[in-house]
Amino acid sequence: xxxxxxVTDEALASFLANYDLxxxxxxxxxxxxxxxxxxxxxxxKDTYILTLYEKRVAEADLPFFIGLMDHxxxxxxxxxxxxxxxxxxxxxxxxxxxxxxxxxxxxxxISHPTPDHCFMAGVTMANMHQKAQGFxxxxxxxxxxxxxxxxxxxxxxxxxxxxxxxxELITSELVFAQQNWPAQIPHGVIHADMFKDNVFFLDGQLSxxxxxxxxxxxxxxxxxxxxxxxxxxxxxxxxxxxxCSQLLKGYQSIRPLEAAELAALxxxxxxxxxRFLLTRLNDWLNVPEGAFVVPHDPKAFSARLKFxxxxxxxxxxxx
Amino acid sequence: xxxxxxVTDEALASFLANYDLxxxxxxxxxxxxxxxxxxxxxxxKDTYILTLYEKRVAEADLPFFIGLMDHxxxxxxxxxxxxxxxxxxxxxxxxxxxxxxxxxxxxxxISHPTPDHCFMAGVTMANMHQKAQGFxxxxxxxxxxxxxxxxxxxxxxxxxxxxxxxxELITSELVFAQQNWPAQIPHGVIHADMFKDNVFFLDGQLSxxxxxxxxxxxxxxxxxxxxxxxxxxxxxxxxxxxxCSQLLKGYQSIRPLEAAELAALxxxxxxxxxRFLLTRLNDWLNVPEGAFVVPHDPKAFSARLKFxxxxxxxxxxxx
Numbered sequence: 001x002x003x004x005x006x007v008t009d010e011a012l013a014s015f016l017a018n019y020d021l022x023x024x025x026x027x028x029x030x031x032x033x034x035x036x037x038x039x040x041x042x043x044x045k046d047t048y049i050l051t052l053y054e055k056r057v058a059e060a061d062l063p064f065f066i067g068l069m070d071h072x073x074x075x076x077x078x079x080x081x082x083x084x085x086x087x088x089x090x091x092x093x094x095x096x097x098x099x100x101x102x103x104x105x106x107x108x109x110i111s112h113p114t115p116d117h118c119f120m121a122g123v124t125m126a127n128m129h130q131k132a133q134g135f136x137x138x139x140x141x142x143x144x145x146x147x148x149x150x151x152x153x154x155x156x157x158x159x160x161x162x163x164x165x166x167x168e169l170i171t172s173e174l175v176f177a178q179q180n181w182p183a184q185i186p187h188g189v190i191h192a193d194m195f196k197d198n199v200f201f202l203d204g205q206l207s208x209x210x211x212x213x214x215x216x217x218x219x220x221x222x223x224x225x226x227x228x229x230x231x232x233x234x235x236x237x238x239x240x241x242x243x244c245s246q247l248l249k250g251y252q253s254i255r256p257l258e259a260a261e262l263a264a265l266x267x268x269x270x271x272x273x274x275r276f277l278l279t280r281l282n283d284w285l286n287v288p289e290g291a292f293v294v295p296h297d298p299k300a301f302s303a304r305l306k307f308x309x310x311x312x313x314x315x316x317x318x319x
Numbered sequence: 320x321x322x323x324x325x326v327t328d329e330a331l332a333s334f335l336a337n338y339d340l341x342x343x344x345x346x347x348x349x350x351x352x353x354x355x356x357x358x359x360x361x362x363x364k365d366t367y368i369l370t371l372y373e374k375r376v377a378e379a380d381l382p383f384f385i386g387l388m389d390h391x392x393x394x395x396x397x398x399x400x401x402x403x404x405x406x407x408x409x410x411x412x413x414x415x416x417x418x419x420x421x422x423x424x425x426x427x428x429i430s431h432p433t434p435d436h437c438f439m440a441g442v443t444m445a446n447m448h449q450k451a452q453g454f455x456x457x458x459x460x461x462x463x464x465x466x467x468x469x470x471x472x473x474x475x476x477x478x479x480x481x482x483x484x485x486x487e488l489i490t491s492e493l494v495f496a497q498q499n500w501p502a503q504i505p506h507g508v509i510h511a512d513m514f515k516d517n518v519f520f521l522d523g524q525l526s527x528x529x530x531x532x533x534x535x536x537x538x539x540x541x542x543x544x545x546x547x548x549x550x551x552x553x554x555x556x557x558x559x560x561x562x563c564s565q566l567l568k569g570y571q572s573i574r575p576l577e578a579a580e581l582a583a584l585x586x587x588x589x590x591x592x593x594r595f596l597l598t599r600l601n602d603w604l605n606v607p608e609g610a611f612v613v614p615h616d617p618k619a620f621s622a623r624l625k626f627x628x629x630x631x632x633x634x635x636x637x638x
Contacts, residue, residue, distance in 0.1 A: 008431070
């Protein structure tokens with residue numbers, strides 16, 4: 001079971017008594033979700049996701065996450081809509097955890113996106129950046145370069161047990177990022193984790209984006225750099241120039257990038273690869289006893305990082 | 320994630336091409352399921368469960384499990400209905416695993432059943448026993464007393480590390496069961512795992528039974544003995560006489576027990592407690608590295624076993 005917190009039928013009934021969601025037809029724990037416990041809730045009105053927020057999510061951040069989904073959904077962005085209870089609150093408590101109900105989003109992850117899918121992902125990311133404007137809460141990115149030294153320190157001693165040369169890679173890339181990180185490029189609310197499993201497609205069209213629990217304020221182009229890491233490498237970690245070109249084209253069809261953003265993209269892509277390498281490396285080296293989760297392989301991101309390190313910024317030229 | 324086998328969208332599309340289930344709207348791995356990988360599949364026609372059978376389930380047993388659900392569902396028993404593909408097969412292969420699609424059953428597990436719920440569980444078990452008659456495949460119970468010596472041997476040396484006195488308990492109870500196991504009481508197809516999580520309720524009524532992957536041919540009264548272990552103890556492992564009385568009344572409202580079955584019930588209840596104690600103990604002592612599953616506490620069943628050991632058979636008197 002990937003359910004971290006069990007919910008009894010009595011606790012569920014008591015929680016739902018304050019909502020107008022109809023009669024419960026079924027309630028099933030969903031696999032996946034490293035951070036939280038998710039249940040699929042079906043009622044005679046509709047289908048919902050009920051999320052219990054576990055320790056890895058700071059309760060103080062929840063108004064940002066829930067508020068952002070609400071802000072975006074109300075502006076027509078295809079993402080889960082937080083459901084308010086009769087008191088107007090979208091955030092409550094269940095089984096001792098903060099809990100929220102959000103609408104269910106149809107669609108499926110694409111395992112092997114084509115350049116067309118990447119174009120749509122780029123369009124959608126730019127739409128999200130634009131529609132997030134005016135959202136009133138701010139949340140700094142805890143995993144920007146200022147957060148990386150701790151992750152390097154906690155993993156460097158054992159890094160080479162995962163892959164030879166890993167310690168040199170993370171320590172030198174940290175220095176590189178610190179020395180070359182851009183200043184004064186456009187910033188705003190970013191998703192910061194728009195990987196393939198968080199983007200759904202239906203009938204070949206992008207149907208929505210989920211999982212805003214890494215969303216934060218940062219450079220908009222950093223989100224693109226995450227997206228390039230997420231969407232533009234194949235199963236063997238080889239860069240896909242066409243996918244990248246289409247992602248950038250899609251994004252720029254909505255919001256053209258400034259020259260300074262394009263110039264910073266390679267540094268940001270190396271930084272994004274380093275960020276996911278570091279969290280994966282820490283998870284890999286510190287799998288807790290009785291863990292529910294198989295950690296992701298850090299080598300997927302050392303490979304990306306090495307690619308960006310040797311590539312020129314021409315990889316981001318739009319063909 | 321509790322998903323043991325990931326299914327790509329391409330593999331799913333290829334598998335479903337041979338079914339008439341409509342357009343896929345979503346596909347989510349379900350938490351839970353120690354033995355198998357389960358996905359919730361929603362299409363524009365209906366909702367289904369897609370199961371991939373993992374190593375712990377013998378492929379040779381699948382025609383029994385699938386055939387039994389089919390047999391029962393066609394006789395009006397509320398259980399999942401296996402879905403046949405265009406070739407008439409309900410069993411196929413997906414991602415290198417045997418796989419089947421079954422209908423989705425609405426309802427929810429009751430965390431704390433009342434005696435009324437126990438009555439309904441008894442009724443439903445008896446209905447299952449009757450409707451299973453005429454099912455043509457046989458499957459011996461691998462976890463009857465002949466299967467217990469191996470489980471005792473593989474756990475006895477470390478049993479007392481789980482609970483003092485555990486080794487004496489399992490070794491002496493094994494001997495007791497072997498010497499007192501009944502002969503020549505009615506047998507047939509039993510569920511053998513009708514725990515609370517496998518029985519759904521909706522609007523206070525029993526809506527169906529799931530998970531037939533321990534079903535087998537054995538004494539019908541042994542299924543009742545499993546049910547008493549499953550339904551008639553509270554969270555503190557205290558026996559609930561009224562719950563037990565109602566479960567037996569419910570069962571006998573459909574199929575009255577013979578005198579020999581009633582006389583054997585205490586031995587069978589001790590045996591059922593020992594069977595779940597032994598498998599839980601083995602799972603507890605042998606949690607594999609990187610396990611997805613938190614093993615169930617064996618002490619829940621040593622407590623039941625000790626209760627039955629000291630109780631007289633009057634605990635099964637129907638008040």
